[in-house]
Amino acid sequence: MTLEDLQDLAEQERERQDQKKHRVLFCSAAGCASCGADKVSAALKAKVKEHALDKECEVIGTGCMGLCGEGPLVKVQSDDTMYRNVDVRTAEKIVESHIVNGKKVDAHVCDTNVPFFTSQTRIVLENCGRTNSESIDEYVAAEGYAGLAKALTEMQPADVIEEVRKSGLRGRGGAGYSTGLKWGIVRKAHGEQKYVVCNADEGDPGAFMDRSVLEGDPHRVLEGMAIAGYAVGAQQGYIYCRAEYPLAIERLKLAIKQAEKAGLLGNRILESQFNFRIDIRIGAGAFVCGEETALLASIEGKRGNPRPRPPFPSEKGLWGMPTVINNVETYANVAPIIRKGSDWFAGIGTEKSKGTKVFALAGNIRNTGLIEVPMGIPLRTIIFDIGGGTPDGTEFKAAQTGGPSGGCIPADQLDLPVDYESLMKVGSIMGSGGLIVMDSTSRMVEVAKFFMQFCMDESCGKCIPCRVGTRHIYGLLDKISKKKATQDDMVLLEELCMMVKETSLCGLGQSAPNPVLSTLRFFRHEYEQLLQPVETFEGEPGIVVDFEK
Amino acid sequence: MSPVEQPKHPSGDNRFKLLDRAITKHQARGDALIEILHVAQGIFGYLENDLLIYVARSLKLPLSRVYGVATFYHFFNLKPKGEHTFVLCMGTACYVKGAEQIQTALEEHYQCRFGDTTKDNSVSFITARCVGSCGLAPVAVLDDAVVGKLTPDESIRRVEQVKLSVPEVVS
Secondary structure (H helix, E strand, O other), X not given: OOHHHHHHHHHHHHHHHHHOOEEEEEEOOHHHHOOOHHHHHHHHHHHHHHOOOOOOEEEEEEOOOOOXXXXXXXXXXXXXXXXXXXXXXXXXXXXXHHHHHOOOOHHHEEOOOXXXXXXXXXXXXXXXXXXXXXXXXXXXXXXXXXXHHHHHHHOOHHHHHHHHHHHOOEOOOOOOOEHHHHHHHHHHOOOOOOEEEEEEOOOOOOOOHHHHHHHHOHHHHHHHHXXXXXXXXXXXXXXXXXXXXXXXXXXHHHHHHHHHXXXXXXXXXXXXXXXXXXXXXXXXXXXXXXXXXXXXXXXXXXXXXXXXXXXXXXXXXXXXXXXXXXXXXXXXXXXXXXXXXXXXXXXXEOOOOEOEEEEEEEEXXXXXXXXXXXXXXXXXXXXXXXXXXXXXXXXXXXXXXXXXXXXXXXXXXXXXXXXXXXXXXXXXXXXXXXXXXXXXXXXXXXXHHHHHHHHHHHOOOOOHHHHHHHHHHHHHHHHHHOOOOOHHHHHHHHHHHHHHHHHOOOHHHHHOOHHHHHHHHHOHHHHXXXXXXXXXXXXXXXXXXXXXX | OOOOOOOOOOOOOOHHHHHHHHHHHOOOOHHHHHHHHHXXXXXXXXXXXXXXXXXXXXXXXXXXXXXXXXXXXXXXOOOOOOOEEEEEEOOHHHHHOOHHHHHHHHHXXXXXXXXXXXXXXXXXXXXXXXXXXXXXOOOEEEOOEEEOOOOHHHHHHHHHHHHHOOOOOOO
């Protein structure tokens, strides 16, 4: 395929879509699929056929439309009407009434003129809910692979890196390292082979951003990886996807096959000298494999044990070769940056955090789902305007970001702008983007205990601070929650948290105490309420830790 | 490249042929170990010792390495599972929405702890770390189907339903 062929393909596909009078889109992402989207799509298709509308109306499965809590969602694209809670009966009515007679099914129409939709800025998710997630043609028609084409035909690899660096894009996996700088290091590093790895091991409980991108717009990730490959001089890419996401794996496999057939992956891409292949590696359920060195070990077919850094993977990564590792969302940002230029991207967000961030809203919040907002937006806007606040009038208590590595942000910090530095200041982290809202029914000691149990179970066991430390912290939290602890245990708890944080080998251990430290900081009274008064204390036998468990 | 030599499994079980095919596809490379264990578990349902020995010999890896990998990752089962599986999500969103109550209710009702299989070998109860459907919390995966917005009673009803294999009614 040449550049002209790519442009022709885009043109043809756009014409084909214009010829259709109606495009009925149904959300085929995991959230809607699990509440009956397949039956809805079957009903839509059957009705379209029954009314002999095949020529003018097409029914398409798209990526996540965002409002997962109100699924299954259906959208009639011609007049931008969204329907929520669609069942088979409603699906039939949509075709019979809306498509045939032009009369909307009012009972299920979802108002899209509300902050949930209007306050969002969509870059990563621009195609989710708009295009067929299983069609490369539709991706190309939506300016897909134009970024790769521009990089290959108009830019030198060094220019690509400079463009990404200037855009200010930072790693979306949580740590926030400059993507352009990382690529520059890999480009300069020596090695016969270089690799590009995509971290799709989205292990944080409560996070489903990467899943939605992979399911809804897999080609965007492939394009970003290919651009990275060109920039750093790699010919092989790996996507490490967790086994819990079968649909994402299936869609990725299909997308790779389509791209190879179209000459957009493989040898001599777009008739250039650039060759790039992508393979999928499937994880097997280990949270620690989201850590980059553990992930590389897992791709090599070993236990997912992290190793000390330096050397960083940028210098010695997969099989000892220089390796770029980025998160799904980071790669998904690359193609638009190349296509529209770094100035455009740098114009969104704050001084140090550019662009947008995808968040998965869940927990005690009215609008659960997937949103994408510009960096720097206040947390209050996300939770109360976009998320609609807590349901049933319960009182908002805390927002948890960053999963087991993050912290809880209390109500009085809600005007905090969401960017890497501000979140760090209150003891949380940006993380990959899970945002869980807790209301007054959540007890913070239990929450801290829950996360500590998670880290304890997921610790790989290689280094002692993490393996033993998390277990003892859990033991102390358990003791506190059972009202058996004293003030001495609180001192011990804090000391232990700092020790684990400072001395663990990898990110898992270093950040494992964060949920405890942040709840101690903002909700200390909840801990203290559970303590035994000193005078009635009759001597507990130290920390109770059940090693058999 | 010369064809990869495969030691034949003495039992003559035809399922090993399927496994051999996957091993050949990966050219018996040691770094494909996790992929091959996935295939093996897909074919046999769980990874028994004999199977691990077979994989180790085929990939020319020490058994310790294969066993180490199989026990490291949660996805691999070394014990057989029940006819049905109920995977309860214990992610943060589900936890906040009351997954723990569901766990307690099921454990009491079936007298079987999570991580084990019921005595009549009908259902295995497993907990998972977030299945990524947080919008529908609390969520469980019942025999590959995601069921959302569960309550303790609804969970028991769903489990009873699959035990009888009554086809799903559209709600």
